[in-house]
Amino acid sequence: MPDITLPDLPLTGGCQCGAVRYAIGSAPLTFYVCHCTDCQRQSGSAFGESLQVRVADLDAQGDTAAFERVAGSGRRMRCTFCPACGTRLWHARAEGSDFASLKAGTLDDTGWLRPAAHIFTASRQPWVALTPAPLAYEGRPDMEAMRRAFAAMLG
Numbered sequence: 001m002p003d004i005t006l007p008d009l010p011l012t013g014g015c016q017c018g019a020v021r022y023a024i025g026s027a028p029l030t031f032y033v034c035h036c037t038d039c040q041r042q043s044g045s046a047f048g049e050s051l052q053v054r055v056a057d058l059d060a061q062g063d064t065a066a067f068e069r070v071a072g073s074g075r076r077m078r079c080t081f082c083p084a085c086g087t088r089l090w091h092a093r094a095e096g097s098d099f100a101s102l103k104a105g106t107l108d109d110t111g112w113l114r115p116a117a118h119i120f121t122a123s124r125q126p127w128v129a130l131t132p133a134p135l136a137y138e139g140r141p142d143m144e145a146m147r148r149a150f151a152a153m154l155g
Contacts, residue, residue, distance in 0.1 A: 004114050004153045010059075013107040015082035015089060020062035022089070024102070028053050030150040031104060032117040032141070033133070035124035036072055042079075042088055046125040049104035049113070052147075055092065058100060068094045072120075073140065116150035117141055 010023035029052040039048030065083040068076050076094035081087060092100040104113055117135035118124075130136060134149040 003155060004150075005112055006154060007109050007112055011107060011109075013102075014062075015085050015087035015106065017082065017085035017087075019084040020060060020064055020082045020087075020089060022058060022060040022102075022106075024053050025057040025059065026054060027154065028102075028150070029099065030116050030143070030146045031113055032119055032146055033115045033131075034119050035122075035128070036120035037123050038072055039120075040123075040125075043103075043105075046128050049115075050101040051104040051107070051113070052099055052143075053090075053102050055098055055100050058090070058102070060089075064089065114153060116153060117146045119146075 006027055010025045012021065012023050014021040031051045034048045034050060040046060042048055063083060064080050066078050066080045068078050071077045077091045078094040079091040080089050082089065087106060088103050089106055090100040090102045104110060115131065115133040117133050117137065118130050119137045119141040120139060121130065121136055122138040135146060
């Protein structure tokens, strides 16, 4: 299992145009690569990268906008983005949650990231080779197992 060296906290990031900035005050709970068709569409790429963080530890500055949609799980999701440039920043359950899935590519420093899991691999693009990760799921993942695997990677 690869070891991860977490950068000094807070972790920082923001949108493409710089109108929205955020800081995360504690260690993330897990990092995963999602190959579902929703993440492919949202990212405009072959997969999405999500860093699960505690909502209470996410401090955003700048105006954001959001829309709600129904995810493949059937849950309503609130998707937050920069209204100036359109960068998706994070999403969370619309009815409220202690956790948000931050779009990891919006971090200022992404060099330390290593996935704890690949999820929804049944819909991955056939040309995508999965990078090494402790866990892989063809469909819906075991989030607690992913958190444990990421914690072990942090050491």
